[in-house]
Amino acid sequence: MHIQLKNIHKYFGSVHANNDVSLTIEPGQILGLLGENGAGKSTLMKILSGLICKDSGEILINGEEQDLKSPADALRLGIGMLHQDPHDFPSMTIREDLQIWDQRSGRANHSAVDWQALMKIQEDLGFNLDLDGSVGELTVGERQQLELARLLWLGVELLILDEPTTGISASQQEILFSALKKLAGQGKTIIFVSHKLEEVKELCSRAVVLRKGCLIGEREAPFDENDLVKLMFGRQITRTRTAHAGTRDVCLSVQKLNIEDFRIAIENVNFDLYAGEVIGLAGMEGSGQRQFLQALAGMKQPSSGHILFGDEDLFGKNCYDYQKRGIFYVPSARMEEGLVPGMTLEEHYILSDCEKRVFIDSKKSHKVTEDRIQRFNIKGRAVTFSEELSGGNQQRLLLSLLQDPAKVLLLENPTRGLDIESTNWIWSILRERCQAATSIIFSSADLDELTFYADRILVFFSGRISEPLDSAGLDEERLGRMIGGKD
Amino acid sequence: MNEFLTNMAGVIAAATPVVVAVIGETFSERSGVINLSANGLIVLAAMTGFAAAYLTGIVWVGLLAGFLTGAIAGLLISFSSISLKQSQVAVGFILSLLFRDLAYFLGTPFMVIPGPTVSGWAIPLLKDIPILGPLLFDQNVLVYFSYILIIASYYWIFHTRQGLVLRGVGEQPISAYSRGIDVNRQRYIYTALGSGLIGLAGPMYSLSIKAGWNGTMTGLDGIGWIVLSITIFGGWNPLRGSFGGYLFVFLQWLGLALQSYWTNVPSQVLQVAPFPLMILTLLFVNIGDTEWVTRMLATLPRGVRGAFYKLFRFLRKPPPASLGVPFERE
Numbered sequence: 001m002h003i004q005l006k007n008i009h010k011y012f013g014s015v016h017a018n019n020d021v022s023l024t025i026e027p028g029q030i031l032g033l034l035g036e037n038g039a040g041k042s043t044l045m046k047i048l049s050g051l052i053c054k055d056s057g058e059i060l061i062n063g064e065e066q067d068l069k070s071p072a073d074a075l076r077l078g079i080g081m082l083h084q085d086p087h088d089f090p091s092m093t094i095r096e097d098l099q100i101w102d103q104r105s106g107r108a109n110h111s112a113v114d115w116q117a118l119m120k121i122q123e124d125l126g127f128n129l130d131l132d133g134s135v136g137e138l139t140v141g142e143r144q145q146l147e148l149a150r151l152l153w154l155g156v157e158l159l160i161l162d163e164p165t166t167g168i169s170a171s172q173q174e175i176l177f178s179a180l181k182k183l184a185g186q187g188k189t190i191i192f193v194s195h196k197l198e199e200v201k202e203l204c205s206r207a208v209v210l211r212k213g214c215l216i217g218e219r220e221a222p223f224d225e226n227d228l229v230k231l232m233f234g235r236q237i238t239r240t241r242t243a244h245a246g247t248r249d250v251c252l253s254v255q256k257l258n259i260e261d262f263r264i265a266i267e268n269v270n271f272d273l274y275a276g277e278v279i280g281l282a283g284m285e286g287s288g289q290r291q292f293l294q295a296l297a298g299m300k301q302p303s304s305g306h307i308l309f310g311d312e313d314l315f316g317k318n319c320y321d322y323q324k325r326g327i328f329y330v331p332s333a334r335m336e337e338g339l340v341p342g343m344t345l346e347e348h349y350i351l352s353d354c355e356k357r358v359f360i361d362s363k364k365s366h367k368v369t370e371d372r373i374q375r376f377n378i379k380g381r382a383v384t385f386s387e388e389l390s391g392g393n394q395q396r397l398l399l400s401l402l403q404d405p406a407k408v409l410l411l412e413n414p415t416r417g418l419d420i421e422s423t424n425w426i427w428s429i430l431r432e433r434c435q436a437a438t439s440i441i442f443s444s445a446d447l448d449e450l451t452f453y454a455d456r457i458l459v460f461f462s463g464r465i466s467e468p469l470d471s472a473g474l475d476e477e478r479l480g481r482m483i484g485g486k487d
Numbered sequence: 488m489n490e491f492l493t494n495m496a497g498v499i500a501a502a503t504p505v506v507v508a509v510i511g512e513t514f515s516e517r518s519g520v521i522n523l524s525a526n527g528l529i530v531l532a533a534m535t536g537f538a539a540a541y542l543t544g545i546v547w548v549g550l551l552a553g554f555l556t557g558a559i560a561g562l563l564i565s566f567s568s569i570s571l572k573q574s575q576v577a578v579g580f581i582l583s584l585l586f587r588d589l590a591y592f593l594g595t596p597f598m599v600i601p602g603p604t605v606s607g608w609a610i611p612l613l614k615d616i617p618i619l620g621p622l623l624f625d626q627n628v629l630v631y632f633s634y635i636l637i638i639a640s641y642y643w644i645f646h647t648r649q650g651l652v653l654r655g656v657g658e659q660p661i662s663a664y665s666r667g668i669d670v671n672r673q674r675y676i677y678t679a680l681g682s683g684l685i686g687l688a689g690p691m692y693s694l695s696i697k698a699g700w701n702g703t704m705t706g707l708d709g710i711g712w713i714v715l716s717i718t719i720f721g722g723w724n725p726l727r728g729s730f731g732g733y734l735f736v737f738l739q740w741l742g743l744a745l746q747s748y749w750t751n752v753p754s755q756v757l758q759v760a761p762f763p764l765m766i767l768t769l770l771f772v773n774i775g776d777t778e779w780v781t782r783m784l785a786t787l788p789r790g791v792r793g794a795f796y797k798l799f800r801f802l803r804k805p806p807p808a809s810l811g812v813p814f815e816r817e
Binding site for chain 1: 655665805816
């Protein structure tokens with residue numbers, strides 16, 4: 001499929017999300033669409049898939065101008081998009097999920113439900129989904145496989161993948177990449193949206209870079225990484241590591257801890273967390289990291305064991321008791337669990353300030369707000385609503401809400417979906433806290449991040465937790481095997 | 488025994504409009520639109536249904552009028568909540584009051600006059616089955632219609648592709664939309680249909696169970712609120728919802744029946760008892776979610792805990808994830 005975008009403009013309020021973007025895509029090509037968070041990549045792709053409408057510009061498919069008013073129009077032309085959060089139905093079985101589409105908009109030859117064709121697609125791509133399983137129990141990677149198979153089943157010719165590697169395991173990424181290469185070989189056109197250079201380097205034959213809504217450059221493979229970074233951010237960026245601040249003072253001691261819920265049982269966890277130390281939790285999503293972090297934050301009741309903080313056993317206490325002692329949890333779903341949509345930044349600071357008084361001290365709150373916005377470098381103003389911030393800035397806001405002095409920070413995927421610049425910045429702030437003897441436990445799907453920032457690593461595999469491993473000198477390949485439960 | 492059967496047959500007949508209205512509400516809530524006007528709507532449709540049947544002398548016209556009253560109200564709700572993006576709760580409350588008062592105002596000419604009623608018709612052969620025959624098949628056509636409706640709506644929602652689309656629209660409208668489904672069109676259709684069924688419950692009273700139009704004395708006021716809570720109790724499932732409807736009317740009957748035995752209990756207590764009982768049921772259905780229960784369960788021995796988890800999971804059905812939320816593409 002030959003696609004041509006001409007002078008696409010899109011505004012969200014006063015934000016110029018796409019500014020005069022023109023782009024041509026040849027059939028059988030894997031095109032990388034690069035850009036930092038908030039560069040307008042997703043917006044452009046949503047326009048091409050009909051989910052949102054362009055304000056002006058033209059879209060030509062195989063030389064004909066098309067007006068894409070809805071995803072139904074796009075699907076009819078053979079354009080399908082795999083969204084960052086898969087657009088599926090977690091409450092249903094896979095078989096049910098697959099049957100929800102509008103027959104008039106599909107291009108598949110089968111009028112009814114042709115499971116054989118689907119199974120064949122699955123098999124060709126190396127996926128292994130049980131049709132009678134529940135969508136809600138799949139990992140993010142599997143949900144993507146499901147969406148991918150489904151779109152091909154509907155006869156899609158152009159596949160758009162929006163940040164498909166966020167939150168999936170290394171082996172799933174391998175499967176995904178080989179599937180994409182195969183599809184490109186069969187003549188499908190693929191647009192791969194990402195902010196991760198290594199992936200674009202591995203997969204794409206051509207890459208275009210968006211920055212602040214404008215298309216500012218394109219390169220053919222082989223790519224020069226530094227050159228692309230410069231295009232994306234306008235300057236050079238490298239990962240910076242600050243000095244290790246760990247001591248040998250035990251800050252939190254976990255003994256014989258058992259955690260259990262509907263999904264998973266974690267048994268007999270023992271380790272000491274030292275003051276100023278960073279512990280990383282590796283493992284596939286849903287291997288128990290979340291339950292573990294929540295148990296340490298008092299948000300989830302462990303079934304037995306001890307959580308010793310100083311001389312005190314915190315077992316059975318609720319999260320307010322934990323917070324009083326300086327133990328804080330930051331969830332991974334920023335907007336859903338961490339921030340309040342519809343509240344401004346200033347209101348967030350007022351809310352997190354536990355002062356007991358009826359009226360708001362507006363002078364003080366103004367000052368606190370201005371102060372934090374500046375210190376945490378948040379791109380927003382006191383009156384900005386939290387949902388209007390980009391992902392990176394939401395994470396900054398979340399971190400800026402944590403009170404001092406924090407003894408232990410429990411962070412769930414603190415840099416999920418953030419670009420290098422934001423990730424660096426967030427870790428510099430966190431490391432600063434470690435210097436002040438705050439300990440951190442964080443989970444991540446990014447092996448680089450784990451080995452780079454953590455002092456020790458715990459590997460989770462379906463509820464089993466490894467001994468703490470020193471990250472210095474840890475072989476990433478071995479870590480990968482452990483995450484897959486093979487070591 | 489025979490008397491008990493007759494009574495139970497009466498309970499089934501009396502529960503029919505509740506069951507039909509619960510299924511109607513289930514349809515519209517499954518699509519994501521909550522119709523809070525049910526209470527006023529049933530009263531209004533009882534009046535319009537009776538009036539239409541009285542003026543034409545044909546009961547079917549009355550039933551049709553009740554359905555249409557509901558469908559039009561459904562369109563009004565869809566229009567305000569989908570096209571105008573107004574709060575479904577605020578609009579629903581106001582409409583509920585408005586419909587009820589409208590019924591009392593417009594119904595004045597039809598007060599306390601005899602009109603046509605739906606006559607009973609025992610199904611040949613089936614009526615002769617022991618116990619089930621007199622219980623289920625010596626009723627009127629409306630009751631038979633409700634049996635078909637219960638099974639058909641259950642089958643539609645859980646065993647057809649259209650039903651999957653309906654559930655998908657109420658769960659994750661954005662997913663449905665990106666698969667080419669016109670979310671708002673689906674919501675319009677199911678709200679109109681569901682609201683029509685709620686409307687149909689009106690003439691089921693005024694042309695059958697509580698024949699005639701008696702204004703504020705009809706005793707219909709309040710049914711709609713019960714319908715809303717049974718819809719939740721029923722976990723948005725026609726089978727469970729119907730069971731809730733029958734249970735409620737059975738409790739009402741039990742209150743009346745026990746009066747003659749427990750003469751020292753004030754009659755009001757027994758008459759009111761079904762309402763707190765419904766609340767307690769709701770409480771029990773959802774209690775597995777509360778923090779103190781989960782904390783308490785975590786300390787129980789494993790086997791017992793598992794059994795409780797299973798029970799709570801069976802009882803509690805989460806509402807359609809996007810219930811009451813207008814769909815926006817962004």
